[in-house]
Amino acid sequence: MGFWKAWFSNPEAITTAKNTFVEEEKINAKANKKNVGNHIIFSTEREIDLYQLEELCDAVGWSRRPLRKVKKAIEHSFLVVSMWQVQNTQKHLIGFARATSDHAFNATIWDVVVHPKFQGKGLGKVLMQYILKQLRSEEISNVTLFADPDVVEFYQSLGFMPDPEGIKGMFWYPH
Template sequence: MFPLRGLTPAPLPSLHLKTSHLLPPLNVTISSAITNNYSISDEDLESRGFNLHRTVSDLNLDHLNKVFVAVGFPRRDPQKIRLALENTNSLLWVEYKKTQKPVAFARATGDGVFNAIIWDVVVDPSFQGIGLGKAVMERLMGELLEKGIANIALYSEPRVLGFYRPLGFVADPDGIKGMVYSRKKNSKR
């Protein structure tokens, strides 16, 4: 996932969700179509020792910051994380019951109607490869689609593009190229 680092040397690829294969038949609600397609059920996650959360209550920001750092994001100011989460429309995080710490996280911002962008998709490296990232993304996308939001985008580092493609994300199908605002630092003379 693309961390908010300030300046970037070049824009990273923007991916958009191709919703055509995710939309259910007309006689099925979006909610049931998405929840029936979870790769890991809520019950299975719980039996494996994980709790799902959809609010920031009980989320220890210092522990979340450690997960950010563990996946290569820069350490973030906890007050800025709190502010970002206050301006987040949807979020989902997974807690490992044994340690009561977050091990997977993703959030989305947007206008609540037409558009959303998914940010900060992270899984603690000790818990990668067991389906937690996919579980978080499936549920977050399901929530956005249930709200009727069909234009879902995310920024991703090139090395993890393969993770998002099976979830329905493609390079922008309309060929639109994203841009990133970059303020050049004043050079010392």
């Protein structure tokens, strides 16, 4: 609860907007300060070019997944957030995250990625803050994710706890 209180009192928190493309002055200011580019926008639109998404995932070395399954996963996600760099009339996909949910209590965040050229500039944090804000606005109170070992600290810096109250993530795979 402490985390959420801190989150909502955080002046850096991203405001929710109704339009498809959400432009956030603070994000732009942050991005510009770091010379990221002239324009960063967020979107919850699901119509994402799957080839651009594949390129983004390739850029961080993720294994390729069948595009028809990625398409299905996006269609059936509760929330899809993409982050774009806009230059003149062109926009480039530079970040992505999505969440699945029971639409009442729980959500799980998947596929969090920022293009390597844009990493280490605070954008991953803003992307996560944005998705958390959206989930909270839907009254989802329990947010989980599966962290790769080398990004545990990244999520901890956002308030996520590994194994709270001894709870363990458990996996089953077909043999």
